[in-house]
Amino acid sequence: MYRLSGVTKHYSRGKETVRALDGIDLEIPDGGQLVIQGPTGGGKSTLLQMLGGLDRPTGGTVELAGHDLGAIGEAKLTKVRAELIGFVFQSFNLIPTLSAQENVETALVPMGIAKEERHKRAFAALESVGLGERSNHVPSELSGGQQQRVAIARALVKEPKVLLADEPTGNLDEETRDEIMELLHGLWRERGLTFIMVTHDTAIAGRAPRLATIRAGKVTVSENADAQVWAG
Numbered sequence: 001m002y003r004l005s006g007v008t009k010h011y012s013r014g015k016e017t018v019r020a021l022d023g024i025d026l027e028i029p030d031g032g033q034l035v036i037q038g039p040t041g042g043g044k045s046t047l048l049q050m051l052g053g054l055d056r057p058t059g060g061t062v063e064l065a066g067h068d069l070g071a072i073g074e075a076k077l078t079k080v081r082a083e084l085i086g087f088v089f090q091s092f093n094l095i096p097t098l099s100a101q102e103n104v105e106t107a108l109v110p111m112g113i114a115k116e117e118r119h120k121r122a123f124a125a126l127e128s129v130g131l132g133e134r135s136n137h138v139p140s141e142l143s144g145g146q147q148q149r150v151a152i153a154r155a156l157v158k159e160p161k162v163l164l165a166d167e168p169t170g171n172l173d174e175e176t177r178d179e180i181m182e183l184l185h186g187l188w189r190e191r192g193l194t195f196i197m198v199t200h201d202t203a204i205a206g207r208a209p210r211l212a213t214i215r216a217g218k219v220t221v222s223e224n225a226d227a228q229v230w231a232g
């Protein structure tokens, strides 16, 4: 369960203070899904950074599974992030010289998992995103959609409770976007993940059962019971 209460994030720009987040209250249940949209500069990435424990709020609390991400020490925060949260980005962020298999294995190295076990789990994760046959390919030998599948396998191989995605389909054509959205929804359902994604894409926002719109650091949440949720 995520519980955000009175979350603010202020940045200094010269003499000016930018209120990137301006008092956010938000709850996201375990296994829930939230799509975040809003105008550029509205605070979407800042909010995702708070949810991921990648940065700390100026005020308020960001609670995940009982941990206050803004208040716990750096070592504990790193551990919570490594164990509970998987990240997917617009630009895939794969290591170009490593194969798909090796890219996925990198997520398990900090967890102290033995080589043979790493190999098995990474291969199973690639199979779960439909890339078992491509495990020895390096990113430049894979399409954009396939590279994003590798990135999703890397995010999920450590079996996190939460998947945070920042514009995961931003670099993909529409057909590939739909495939990736279906894959993400299939994994969300199968694994009982809490799935939170930021998007600029109105087609994705229009199909979200729960949509947060963030504008000038303030959030409004709307529910759409009739949303045509992605298959998968």
Ligand SMILES: Nc1ncnc2c1ncn2[C@@H]1O[C@H](COP(=O)(O)OP(=O)(O)OP(=O)(O)O)[C@@H](O)[C@H]1O
Residues within 6 Å of the ligand: 011, 012, 013, 018, 019, 020, 038, 039, 040, 041, 042, 043, 044, 045, 046, 047
């Ligand atoms: N490190 C920083 N230093 C100063 N200002 C920042 C910093 N990061 C973000 N901001 C400012 O905070 C506000 C919110 O930025 P944020 O990146 O969260 O918006 P966004 O909704 O994700 O935008 P986009 O859709 O363009 O990615 C903006 O005014 C931005 O300029």
